[in-house]
Amino acid sequence: MARAQTLSRNQQIVLDIIEKAKGPLKAYSILFNVQKKGINAPQQIYRALDKLIEMGKIHKIESKNAFVACRSSDCEISKATAFSICESCEMVDEISDAKLSKYLSSFNHKKGMKFKRFNLEFFGLCKKCK
């Protein structure tokens, strides 16, 4: 059995920072933030990020090369991710919508692929910025 959900020291440090952040964080900005805690190298960050993504604790915003904490308890394995991204203030909002997710997964099946996951990124101006 896979070790339930225990995080290693570095994974916990990285996750904490991402969870506390208001918006998406870049790998190197995480790195600079943890150097006081004895983490010195990009590898240490990227390794933690990879595992956290695998566990569904965080997501990567591909268009920004940045990482956000997962807010929806039910996206265990991150098969279906969707985000609203404000082009002005950089805010990122995770969209958790069962209907959308169902619609998209079945849509993809029709197209002949063996579906594994999707990632959807919306761009525009958020309520505040528009």
Added chain:
Amino acid sequence: MARAQTLSRNQQIVLDIIEKAKGPLKAYSILFNVQKKGINAPQQIYRALDKLIEMGKIHKIESKNAFVACRSSDCEISKATAFSICESCEMVDEISDAKLSKYLSSFNHKKGMKFKRFNLEFFGLCKKCK
């Protein structure tokens, strides 16, 4: 009025290569391919790529940092892009589906954003690979 759709020399060179390619191309692999034509620096490639994207001639596959030619004549301004990506053979297929596009644009509006565009990437195994 905006100059219709004339491509500059470098833009044409870059577009030709992307259109001839079977799959997505990375910026530096484009660069290596055009050095015989006197293009020597990444800037030259990235500038052409930026313009081609603006014109809707190509799209960036964000999860791969790679570029594909646009095959759907009707996505003039690339507001709504969707791709199927095979995780095994790296094949990328542009999905052009008016219903999907409509569904997603209106979905986003409901969420309170001033919608500009979206990008959707499906991952899985293509017909050949599954």
Added chain:
DNA sequence: ATAACAAACGTTATATTATAACACTATGAT
């Protein structure tokens, strides 16, 4: 035709993002 402007160009340098490789350590299972 020519002046004025915008777009594209070429170039050097550098920033940013990400991975390779290797030796070592901790943990859990049998």
Added chain:
DNA sequence: ATCATAGTGTTATAATATAACGTTTGTTAT
């Protein structure tokens, strides 16, 4: 206890992307 697995720390380097600068070319208006 030993074996396998996951995690650590480190150095080095690869891959992706942009800044800044001066020049050239193409377009438009006069």
